[in-house]
Amino acid sequence: xxxxxxxxxxxxxxxxxxxxxxxxxxxxxxxxxxxxxxxxxxxxxxxxxxxxxxxxxxxxxxxxxxxxxxxxxxxxxxxxxxxxxxxxxxxxxxxxxxxxxxxxxxxxxxxxxxxxxxxx
Amino acid sequence: xxxxxxxxxxxxxxxxxxxxxxxxxxxxxxxxxxxxxxxxxxxxxxxxxxxxxxxxxxxxxxxxxxxxxxxxxxxxxxxxxxxxxxxxxxxxxxxxxxxxxxxxxxxxxxx
Numbered sequence: 001x002x003x004x005x006x007x008x009x010x011x012x013x014x015x016x017x018x019x020x021x022x023x024x025x026x027x028x029x030x031x032x033x034x035x036x037x038x039x040x041x042x043x044x045x046x047x048x049x050x051x052x053x054x055x056x057x058x059x060x061x062x063x064x065x066x067x068x069x070x071x072x073x074x075x076x077x078x079x080x081x082x083x084x085x086x087x088x089x090x091x092x093x094x095x096x097x098x099x100x101x102x103x104x105x106x107x108x109x110x111x112x113x114x115x116x117x118x119x120x
Numbered sequence: 121x122x123x124x125x126x127x128x129x130x131x132x133x134x135x136x137x138x139x140x141x142x143x144x145x146x147x148x149x150x151x152x153x154x155x156x157x158x159x160x161x162x163x164x165x166x167x168x169x170x171x172x173x174x175x176x177x178x179x180x181x182x183x184x185x186x187x188x189x190x191x192x193x194x195x196x197x198x199x200x201x202x203x204x205x206x207x208x209x210x211x212x213x214x215x216x217x218x219x220x221x222x223x224x225x226x227x228x229x230x231x
Contacts, residue, residue, distance in 0.1 A: 035220070037166075037222075044123070044207075044209060044222060044223070044224055044225040045158070045160075045166065045209050045211075045222040045225070046123075046222060047211070047219070047220035047221060047222055050219060050220065059216065059219040059220075060219075061121055061219075061220075062121050062218075063121075095165060095166075103154065103213050103219075104154050104156075104171065104172070104213065105154055105156055105211045105212065105213050105220050106154070106156055106168065106171040106172070107156070107158070107166070107168055107211075108168050108171075108177060110165040110166055110167075111165065112165055113165060
């Protein structure tokens with residue numbers, strides 16, 4: 001069955017970096033677009049970033065552009081999110097989600113999320 | 121990248137219907153037929169309920185339906201059941217400049 005498992009979250013000081021991973025299984029990972037979506041405590045969903053099935057194209061939300069980098073390793077069935085210059089407002093649960101075609105925003109499977117807390 | 125506008129709350133008695141609106145602009149909701157709706161129960165990951173404005177994934181009850189008119193999309197839940205009580209979010213493709221945007225979210229209460 002399709003599984004997406006995020007890891008790498010934790011507590012980090014402002015200005016520091018963190019790398020999230022999303023391990024995929026149960027489907028042909030290299031044929032799907034992949035997204036990161038986050039949810040701050042008690043708040044709504046926020047789209048963060050997308051990467052094409054082959055890594056050829058990437059897009060970011062304005063709130064993370066220049067600080068976050070999305071990447072993937074199709075040989076390892078793993079999606080990544082490198083987060084630099086972290087701010088308090090980046091505190092959230094980070095979900096990875098798959099999408100048949102990246103632009104559809106049709107997230108049919110989600111991971112359970114990993115908590116990122118940015119605090120001094 | 122402004123969030124799509126949804127009413128904060130909606131409610132209905134069991135068996136009744138509720139409709140949630142999702143208002144954007146011609147650059148997102150009005151410009152593309154890539155509007156999706158998600159249901160989220162407390163402490164859980166979101167679940168896809170509607171995609172491409174009005175299509176239902178396998179396993180989603182036909183009590184859930186979607187539509188769009190101009191810059192506003194809507195989700196209607198008919199025959200409300202207790203398990204429908206949750207937060208609901210819309211999302212839309214917003215072109216290559218902004219790419220993706222979610223709605224502000226609506227809490228549906230079954231009275």
